[in-house]
Amino acid sequence: MDLSESGERQISWAARSMPVLTAIGERFALERPLDGLKIAACLHVTAETAVLMGALKAGGAEIALAASNPLSTQNDVAEALRVYGISVHARAGVDRAAYYRHIHQALDFGPDLVLDDGCDLVNILHTERTDLLEGVSGGCEETTTGIIRLRQMAAEDALRFPVVAVNDTRTKRMFDNRYGTGQSTLDGIMRATNTMLAGRTVVVAGFGYCGRGVAERAKGFGARVIVTEIDAVKALDATLQGYEVRPMAQAALIGDLFVTVTGNRDVIRAEHLSIMRDGAILANAGHFDVEIDVRALDELAGEVHRGVRPNTDEYVLPDGRRLLLLAEGRLVNLTAAEGHPAAVMDMSFSAQALAVAWLAGARLELAPGVYDVPEEIDHEVARLKLAATGIGIDVLTPDQEDYLHSWRVGS
Known part of the structure; x- marks a missing residue:
């Protein structure tokens, strides 16, 4: 009870x-x-x-x-x-x-x-x-x-x-995917790691509504944000919004924090994990735990330290580099935080x-x-x-309604 x-x-x-x-x-x-x-x-x-x-x-x-x-x-x-x-x-x-x-x-x-x-x-x-x-x-x-x-x-x-x-x-898409995912994902990452985002390089994989939200919030915290994409239109959108756009093979070399938000599998694979910097943080905000290849991470690691912090596992590579996986590769915002x-x-x-x-x-x-x-x-x-929330909006006048529904009235 x-x-x-x-x-x-x-x-x-x-x-x-x-x-x-x-x-x-x-x-x-x-x-x-x-x-x-x-x-x-x-x-x-x-x-x-x-x-x-x-x-x-x-x-x-x-x-x-x-x-x-x-x-x-x-x-x-x-x-x-x-x-x-x-x-x-x-x-x-x-x-x-x-x-x-x-x-x-x-x-x-x-x-x-x-x-x-x-x-x-x-x-x-x-x-x-x-x-x-x-x-x-x-x-x-x-x-x-x-x-x-x-x-x-x-x-x-x-x-x-x-x-x-x-x-x-x-x-x-606007309220939940963009603003909700953006805030709750960074909330989960910071609860799990207590890391400072200002001045860090954050790699956001996927620039859909959720990825856009994560990128915006990370930028607001003072991070340098790199976007990876497979869609040319979304990549162009990210570029015009001021983000760096790179392939994951390049971003993996310089990122401090990686967030996958794609809905696809194996977005971060063995070839990316093997070149990441010491201390790189891996987090997933896509729905299933397949976006980061956790099996490949297990195979690459010489040893694994579970629970170095709540919801944080440390994978030590043979050369001594450490990669930090959050929430077992599952939804970080709902595992390490409380979701939206x-x-x-x-x-x-x-x-x-x-x-x-x-x-x-x-x-x-x-x-x-x-x-x-x-x-x-x-x-x-x-x-x-x-x-x-007590917010009011305008209402069309009759003349405005007529104008919108007529093709005969021009300038």
Whole structure:
């Protein structure tokens, strides 16, 4: 009970900074858009996620929750959710086998809808739990990595139900990916290492919304920022914003801190690790622990010192150079820190909640595939957030409306 009380305090604290999702939960309690539906979710088990679970439960849903990353699970929050009547299959620090077992347990009650963060739950449904597919009529995906996998499934006609790409809303990309990832990633790195960023060379692999946020925050701390990219347009964008752009083979020679934010694997490989400077720090802010080739790092190292600081392992190469790996190569912002601030997740999870309610009504009319969040939901979330923060905006006059909708009026 002490554990659940601690979790309840964490959830209440997060809810203070989540006024939009709280208001949506109150609305759901009256409208009950999810009555009779079972939802299986694979998300980070944190206080912010708990506020989302509360809103969905208020809307009438029965929920089973598994963790999308065992290192981000907050055990006290998980216990508080169990007391609240949500079935939680998660525990901090479990191994890979237990991680997948928990996802299977969340699926065991036969969901109508699924919520995913990385596409592992949806992947298991389509490979190992095909017996449940007929009952699943829709889902939502929270992160870029998962949407990449889902679009590939759809391209191969393998996806069996409609999935809403919650990550791809304008509010999510701006608020969560850019500002949330930027702040929480550096928060995790500094908690794990207590390093000073001013004057250091930070290499950011990937200049999407998340990578841009990390680069901006690092630059703000006074770091010299180098960007690596495979996309010519993004590389040009980074250059025009004043960042150095180099291939990883060059950046590896001069970087002090490396942050991978790509959604792909083997971004930092053996050939890069073997030439890095003594004391280089390696951190991943992409979804899965595949962006830094940890196996290659193990093979290169003559010895490994685990836990030289919390969430920091030291790999000593045969020539004496030391490389520091944070959070085992997993999400550094959720492992070494607390993830995005609650105010950020207020936006992301509000879009998620409204998308679930929309999907509950539209799912039987949708063919299998990946769908964008309806634009009106994105605008509603932004409008509610502005209202909650007391910010007003202008409204078009009738003449302005006419002008925008007429092709006959010129200069």
